Amino acid sequence: MFESRHIKTFHEVIKAGSYSAAARSLGYTQPAITQQMKALERDVGSPLFTRVGRKMQLTEAGEALARHAQAILDSLSTARQQLDAIARLRSGRVRICAFPSASATLIPEAIARLTTGHPGVHLELYEGEPPESLRRLVRGECDIALAFTYPGMHAEVPAELVEFRLMEDxxxxxxxxxxxxxxxxxxxxxxxxxxxxxxxxxxxxxxxxxxxxxxxxxxxxxxxxxxxxxxxxxxxxxxxxxxxxxxxxxxxxxxxxxxxxxxxxxxRQVSAYALREHLRIPATALVLDELKAVAAARIGC
The missing domain is CATH 3.40.190.10 (Periplasmic binding protein-like II)
Structure with missing residues (x-):
């Protein structure tokens, strides 16, 4: 397994043409660059550079790694951007399973609010009646389930789910x-x-x-x-x-x-359910908050 910082340093050495030039570019000392390249060579299992006079030349292994280095760095950069966007609620996908009357009322209003405030958050909507919607949630087929219960009805809710009461209908x-x-x-x-x-x-x-x-x-x-x-x-x-x-x-x-x-x-009691560990996912928590707000507005009408 290669360390991303070693790949970045390796790529800079190739561009700069020497350890000392790469050190100046990256703000490292030359010994630090040397240590990173030795560590990368241990991971590769082969030397990456050889000296021809005063110049550094890539070995066969170095040339092979060089062909992939930029793609690796680009992929890591894209991943960092996507993760940062999710953490800052600029993007994210949330799958909701809801019964038909909620799909026709609560969900569209929540989507409208999300589109205005967080256009990068995308919802996928599936229809399902309880208790099957809760089973789908436990199986990981959705992130939030909307379900309902009636007074006196014994409805088993899996222990790993958290209930958020939205409204009485x-x-x-x-x-x-x-x-x-x-x-x-x-x-x-x-x-x-x-x-x-x-x-x-x-x-x-x-x-x-x-x-x-x-x-x-x-x-x-x-x-x-x-x-x-x-x-x-x-x-x-x-x-x-x-x-x-x-x-x-x-x-x-x-x-x-x-x-x-x-x-x-x-x-009937209308509630939203989510897996406990999913509550730490920003997009899921945001959608739950929007559903609560939509339901509260309906109660106040």
């Missing part, structure tokens, strides 16, 4: 605009017992079934999908109603869909 019900209960500001879940329902992801469906059981009925689930746009289209077509988080109301695409608060009130 109120559950609502999506109704066709012409539905009789759409005139109300809030709808009691029990009043929808006879409706056909559209259920979501497994975690959301489990909470929905539990909420219905608490109100004394078993819902008629006609469709199941975790695609929020499909849910809206089905509700707009009048083929069912759906219990959805309030985040979804931020991107309602159908004029024929109305969102109303559902009683009794239930909120």
């Amino acid at each position: 109120l559950l609502t019900v999506l109704l066709p605009t012409g539905h009789p209960l759409a005139r109300r500001r809030a709808v009691h879940l029990r009043d929808l017992a006879e409706e056909r329902w559209i259920a979501g992801c497994p975690r959301c469906s489990a909470n929905f079934l539990h909420a219905c059981a608490e109100e004394g009925f078993v819902p008629d689930i006609a469709f199941t999908t975790d695609d929020n746009l499909v849910v809206q289209s089905l509700v707009a077509a009048g083929v069912g109603v759906a219990m959805m988080p309030a985040l979804v109301l931020s991107f309602l695409c159908h004029e024929k869909v109305t969102g109303r608060a559902v009683e009794p009130h239930t909120r």
Whole structure:
């Protein structure tokens, strides 16, 4: 293994033509240059220079190393610049795995803030529902995972993950605009017992079934999908109603869909997770801070 300072000195000796000239250029003493070249020759296992009269001439090994010296130094310089940029938050890549409604709301706002303040930080976005998103985080397939839990739900979080609570997301019900209960500001879940329902992801469906059981009925689930746009289209077509988080109301695409608060009130906890050791990576810490800021702004609205 060659030391980078030895390669730099070797390159300067070649350019300057002698140990003494290289010493003057680098601000070293000539004995220091001699010692570094001897150390490099030990690493190479062969002499690098030979004297022809008063001139220094590269040996075959020296010529071979000389052909690579500039590329080695250029590569080290590029690496230093990239590492410095990452440390100073001028660049960096952060991979986020988030559930769909967060991908459509919290993530775009965070990206907009990052683009303004830190344009060199790049985000890669993957969609995934919990608990699979947390498994992907543990496997190293992403750097931050956004996930949610419902009250009373036992959700195992791997010990190596750190949780950052972002916000509580109120559950609502999506109704066709012409539905009789759409005139109300809030709808009691029990009043929808006879409706056909559209259920979501497994975690959301489990909470929905539990909420219905608490109100004394078993819902008629006609469709199941975790695609929020499909849910809206089905509700707009009048083929069912759906219990959805309030985040979804931020991107309602159908004029024929109305969102109303559902009683009794239930909120899901939205959190960001990261591996403990990744918190020391500046870009990851920055993205977490931006997500917290975005969530706090929504809470304050």
